[in-house]
Amino acid sequence: MSRPPGRKQENHKISRELFVLTYGALVAQLCKDYEKDEDVNTFLDRMGYGIGVRLIDDFLARSAVKKCRSYSETADMIAQVAFKMYLGVTPSVSCNNTAGNEFSLILDKNPLVDFVEELPAERASLCYCNLLCGVIRGALEMVHLTAEVTFLQDRLKGDAVTEIGITFLRKAEDRKHKR
Numbered sequence: 267m268s269r270p271p272g273r274k275q276e277n278h279k280i281s282r283e284l285f286v287l288t289y290g291a292l293v294a295q296l297c298k299d300y301e302k303d304e305d306v307n308t309f310l311d312r313m314g315y316g317i318g319v320r321l322i323d324d325f326l327a328r329s330a331v332k333k334c335r336s337y338s339e340t341a342d343m344i345a346q347v348a349f350k351m352y353l354g355v356t357p358s359v360s361c362n363n364t365a366g367n368e369f370s371l372i373l374d375k376n377p378l379v380d381f382v383e384e385l386p387a388e389r390a391s392l393c394y395c396n397l398l399c400g401v402i403r404g405a406l407e408m409v410h411l412t413a414e415v416t417f418l419q420d421r422l423k424g425d426a427v428t429e430i431g432i433t434f435l436r437k438a439e440d441r442k443h444k445r
Contacts, residue, residue: 282353282354282377283380286377286378286380286381287381289378289397290381290382293306293310293392293394296309296310297389297392303389303390303391303392303393304391306392306396307391307392307393307396310393310395310396310397310400311396311397311399311400311403312400313397313400314396314397314398314399314400314401314402314403314404315400315401315403315404316400316404317397317400317401317404318400318401318402318403318404318405318406318407318408319404319405319407319408321352321401321404321405322404322405322408322409323408325347325348325351325352325405328351329347329348329351331343331347336366337366337367337369337434338359338361338366338369340406340411340434341359341361341369341371341432342359344371344402344432345357345358345359345371348405349371349373353377353378354377355373355374355375355376355377357371357372357373357374357430358371358372358374359371359372360372362431367433367434367435368431368432368433368434369431369432369433370418370429370430370431370432371429371430371432372427372428372429373427373428373429373430374427376395376421376428378394378395378397378398379394379395379421379422379428382394382422384422385422385423390423393417393420394420394422395417395420395428396417398430399415399416399417399430400415402415402430402432403415406432406434411434412434412435412436413432413433413434413435414431414432414433414435415430415431415432415433416430416431417429417430417431418430418431
């Protein structure tokens with residue numbers, strides 16, 4: 267039996283919606299389990315880090331990208347290839363300093379918040395999508411790039427856009443083994 271054309275794309279949309287709804291349920295449960303928003307934020311970051319560590323292998327295998335030569339190439343690769351591949355959006359990238367190690371990924375549309383209207387007033391310091399920061403940080407560490415990844419702006423908190431800041435801290439030393 268053959269599949270009708272267009273079915274794969276339909277399944278992809280359904281699975282993305284299922285992921286977004288499941289993610290929302292996860293965050294809601296974490297909010298019930300933890301009193302402090304900082305604890306929820308930390309848990310989401312740790313969880314995202316674990317996903318990023320595992321996701322990088324899939325990304326490298328499916329995208330067939332070449333090694334990035336600079337931090338700006340890396341930031342562009344995250345925005346133009348990784349976000350498009352896994353979330354179906356392409357954030358814009360801007361460099362935030364002259365040293366060229368700080369970048370912002372600016373999302374006009376964040377698919378993780380498709381079904382979220384606003385954060386409750388008592389959860390004002392909750393970083394709902396902190397999972398993304400952990401994913402980026404974990405994936406970068408697996409390719410020997412240490413980075414600090416944080417949300418700088420969030421539409422759920424009334425900002426005009428969603429902005430993720432990436433600061434590359436240092437390039438991990440390549441260890442050469444002597445024989």
